[in-house]
Amino acid sequence: MLIAPSLLSCDFSVMGEEIERMDKSGADYMHLDVMDGHFVPNITFGAPVIKTVRKYTEKPFDVHLMISEPLKYIEDFANAGADIITFHIESDSDVQETIDKIKACGKKPGLVIKPNTKAEEVFPYLKDLFMVLVMTVEPGFGGQSFMADMLPKVKEIREEANKVNPELLIEVDGGIGEATIKQAYDAGVDVCVAGTAVFKADSATEAINNLKALCK
């Protein structure tokens, strides 16, 4: 299981140091939540901030765009240093065009589905994707409860991906902690985003190790 700490729960006044801390604590990816106050009811940061903190780690930047028109901003996020760019199927941009744009920028595309979106919606795009992110909370805020009823979607996507793109990674985001990660692992999840569970722990290293140890 790969662990991607969600910077949404970090101390933004020292975001670079927080990224360094996660790097040293054994994080696999840095998960950066971009929110526009329109697609979701919260605002975080954009490409200029990501560019500023890129130098604090060599680990992949997993940039989750919770914005209405992702296609318009793909180049900005690519130039800022994103490695994986995930965007919502529910956004206003054309899905195939956005995937193609991410690839044309030399980055790895991921498609995200909100809790009310069915797994089968991503099937037509699976062969072109690096990752599918299944939200296990309504996007917008950290610290919410894990929606275990999203896990059947992980199984459906895994089964379909095995036919067309067995390398596809499935990520879940929201409410991941010691009480929930094993369920995600058993459902076939490859990457878990964790905000509260890692950033609010006394030791991020211990928190990440404990989460990984539960996945067997």
Ligand SMILES: O=C(CO)[C@@H](O)[C@H](O)COP(=O)(O)O
């Ligand atoms: O994208 C989101 C929320 O929209 C997540 O990345 C949360 O930030 C995860 O936080 P926890 O549920 O782990 O506290």
